[in-house]
Amino acid sequence: MNQRKIIFLGTGAPDATKYFHSSYLIQENETRILVDTGGGAQILRQLEQANMPLKYINHIFITHKHTDHILGIFWIMRMAASKIFKDEIPPLNIYCSAEVAEIIKTISRLLLKAKVADLFDDKILFHIISDGHKTPFGDWQLAFFDTHSKKIEEYGVKITFSDWKSFITLGDEPYNENLLNICQNCDYILHEAFCLESDREIFKPEKIHHSTVKEAASFAENLKAKNLILYHTEDKTRDRKELYANEAKKFFSGKVYVPDDLEEIEII
Numbered sequence: 001m002n003q004r005k006i007i008f009l010g011t012g013a014p015d016a017t018k019y020f021h022s023s024y025l026i027q028e029n030e031t032r033i034l035v036d037t038g039g040g041a042q043i044l045r046q047l048e049q050a051n052m053p054l055k056y057i058n059h060i061f062i063t064h065k066h067t068d069h070i071l072g073i074f075w076i077m078r079m080a081a082s083k084i085f086k087d088e089i090p091p092l093n094i095y096c097s098a099e100v101a102e103i104i105k106t107i108s109r110l111l112l113k114a115k116v117a118d119l120f121d122d123k124i125l126f127h128i129i130s131d132g133h134k135t136p137f138g139d140w141q142l143a144f145f146d147t148h149s150k151k152i153e154e155y156g157v158k159i160t161f162s163d164w165k166s167f168i169t170l171g172d173e174p175y176n177e178n179l180l181n182i183c184q185n186c187d188y189i190l191h192e193a194f195c196l197e198s199d200r201e202i203f204k205p206e207k208i209h210h211s212t213v214k215e216a217a218s219f220a221e222n223l224k225a226k227n228l229i230l231y232h233t234e235d236k237t238r239d240r241k242e243l244y245a246n247e248a249k250k251f252f253s254g255k256v257y258v259p260d261d262l263e264e265i266e267i268i
Ligand SMILES: [Zn+2]
Pocket: 013, 014, 022, 066, 068, 069, 172, 232
């Protein structure tokens, strides 16, 4: 049976304490890629709770250098290094910008056992991405793109599956009109939504280059996306799933998902 799904390990913005930070695994049978690693050691707990052993976490895409996306990688490498060294689990492939690769290498050398850095460019491999970088990945095609972030160098990825269905993540940036050709008519789009439109004055998402649910839903509608997944949110709203979905449905005619941590969404 074709098991194609996204497993959400974390769905919260950096200040959220009730949710883990950005991290999700996209999987189809034996093909898997982890996108972002959250902000720390909790990534190991989330992976364990998702029944996802480290031997399956051998392809990781880091969208950008912010702490809520990158810091979990050090805990994954710390736990995986001796197993990788002994060939008990496969080599680790990290897809990221040149800047992020340099940050990971530098901090690892400063903070982790030498064993980790010894594996760099041997069994911990860095695949440097740039705008327009495309690569086959199992039965999938990955197309990385610059999100045109106003704050930082950041990348998204479009995954095209073997049946031509597509999944897009924009990292934690709002959709930018330069991405129209990449994003239009996609089957699934994962978009950050910092808060409800009615809470705009409380959270001021525009000041930190984030969107309200209404904005994210309006982008998805204009792009003719079929499914919208909202994540990277504040954690003060009770009943987030219901309230965010209700607001999104006012502006988006496709299917809306507001996953909780450790929830899975099937890609059909
Ligand atoms: Zn973030």
